[in-house]
Amino acid sequence: MAGEKRRFEIGYALLPKKENSFIQESLVNLARSRGVDLVKIDRERPLVDQGPFDCVLHKLYGEEWKSQLKDFRSQNPNAVIVDSPDAIERLHNRISMLQVVSELKIENQSETFGIPKQIVIYDQETLFDNQAWELLKFPVIAKPLVADGSAKSHKMTLVFNRDGLNKLKPPIVLQEFVNHGGVIFKVYVVGDYVQCVKRKSLPDVSEEKLKSLEGSLRFSQVSNLSTHEKNDDQYYKMMHLEDTELPPQSFMTDVAKGLRQAMKLNLFNFDVIRDTRFGNRYLIIDINYFPGYAKMPGYETVLTDFFCDILSMKEREKGLVECSQKKIAGTDARQLLNCEEEGKP
Ligand SMILES: O=P(O)(O)O[C@@H]1[C@@H](OP(=O)(O)O)[C@H](OP(=O)(O)O)[C@H](O)[C@H](OP(=O)(O)O)[C@H]1OP(=O)(O)O
Ligand SMILES: Nc1ncnc2c1ncn2[C@@H]1O[C@H](COP(=O)(O)OP(=O)(O)O)[C@@H](O)[C@H]1O
Numbered sequence: 001m002a003g004e005k006r007r008f009e010i011g012y013a014l015l016p017k018k019e020n021s022f023i024q025e026s027l028v029n030l031a032r033s034r035g036v037d038l039v040k041i042d043r044e045r046p047l048v049d050q051g052p053f054d055c056v057l058h059k060l061y062g063e064e065w066k067s068q069l070k071d072f073r074s075q076n077p078n079a080v081i082v083d084s085p086d087a088i089e090r091l092h093n094r095i096s097m098l099q100v101v102s103e104l105k106i107e108n109q110s111e112t113f114g115i116p117k118q119i120v121i122y123d124q125e126t127l128f129d130n131q132a133w134e135l136l137k138f139p140v141i142a143k144p145l146v147a148d149g150s151a152k153s154h155k156m157t158l159v160f161n162r163d164g165l166n167k168l169k170p171p172i173v174l175q176e177f178v179n180h181g182g183v184i185f186k187v188y189v190v191g192d193y194v195q196c197v198k199r200k201s202l203p204d205v206s207e208e209k210l211k212s213l214e215g216s217l218r219f220s221q222v223s224n225l226s227t228h229e230k231n232d233d234q235y236y237k238m239m240h241l242e243d244t245e246l247p248p249q250s251f252m253t254d255v256a257k258g259l260r261q262a263m264k265l266n267l268f269n270f271d272v273i274r275d276t277r278f279g280n281r282y283l284i285i286d287i288n289y290f291p292g293y294a295k296m297p298g299y300e301t302v303l304t305d306f307f308c309d310i311l312s313m314k315e316r317e318k319g320l321v322e323c324s325q326k327k328i329a330g331t332d333a334r335q336l337l338n339c340e341e342e343g344k345p
């Protein structure tokens with residue numbers, strides 16, 4: 001109808017757990033009120049037969065899905081896929097995940113950042129090889145090398161001494177445990193929006209405590225444990241979130257922007273700890289694709305703003321292409337579409 005604003009359709013492909021937490025009525029309604037309809041992609045039918053979507057949001061694993069996206073992209077060159085499966089894949093391995101941090105260059109006088117010392121172990125023999133251990137000192141955290149969203153990929157072991165190595169199952173990453181006051185910072189990134197929140201983490205391990213601790217301790221997703229679970233366990237008691245100061249927002253924003261550019265991703269969060277030995281040294285320990293945004297205050301507005309931004313950018317780009325095609329045809333469409341200021345040919 002004349003004068004009616006164009007509506008957009010975003011298709012989403014998420015596992016059931018993610019769909020339940022992310023696709024809240026409040027988000028769907030807000031997006032709808034701003035002209036964006038969120039539509040579930042039917043996993044039983046080929047993606048190319050659905051839509052047509054202006055944008056696809058997804059968090060699924062595997063080659064079959066990648067090839068569906070490839071077909072979709074070739075048939076719908078104007079649709080936006082958030083994000084590229086190749087870019088996401090880097091986060092499925094805990095070594096490649098953090099490699100990008102070492103490549104970042106951020107000018108900051110007061111704060112520094114990096115990653116904890118770590119090595120990757122592919123087999124049982126190397127686990128007990130003294131040479132491999134030259135770089136690290138106990139305690140260490142053993143993390144599954146693969147970070148594919150499975151429950152197994154979140155199963156961590158805090159290892160206090162050599163005895164604790166016996167139960168580990170390579171391939172694993174051994175990362176030095178860094179005392180950080182029992183609080184981690186989760187930095188949520190949605191396009192150019194950045195929000196940092198505090199979450200409970202593992203408590204510090206003092207030199208004295210280390211001597212008395214036996215072997216190892218297994219844990220999983222500490223920052224997502226309910227209060228009830230934490231109180232039931234000696235180890236998770238006595239953590240005070242309220243007293244912990246957040247890192248400077250401008251610093252975290254710079255790191256987030258750097259990561260976003262380097263990884264070519266729009267939807268992710270990263271876990272940061274503050275090294276208690278230095279106070280102004282921050283270590284990135286984990287990067288997650290499409291994290292639990294519903295836990296982020298104001299997620300509906302943040303995500304809807306992001307949808308609107310990418311869709312309007314897509315429309316502008318499409319306008320520019322049509323524009324330059326019309327110019328070739330001799331029409332003065334550039335002025336009509338107000339393209340002159342864009343600085344693009
Ligand atoms: O389920 P949620 O909301 O706790 O979100 C999980 C994230 O929690 P967070 O937002 O960082 O607190 C979680 O972050 P952590 O790994 O716990 O730091 C992961 O991103 C997890 O995805 P996956 O299992 O690694 O694929 C996320 O799980 P999925 O929702 O993607 O299954
Ligand atoms: N190097 C480290 N030093 C201290 N604590 C850590 C370190 N790495 C991880 N942790 C703790 O273990 C938790 C889980 O580790 P993480 O790498 O974030 O795995 P996951 O992908 O399962 O969230 C973190 O949230 C943090 O509490």
Ligand SMILES: [Mg+2]
Binds near residue numbers: 271
């Ligand atoms: Mg984590």
Ligand SMILES: [Mg+2]
Binds near residue numbers: 147286287288
């Ligand atoms: Mg993770």
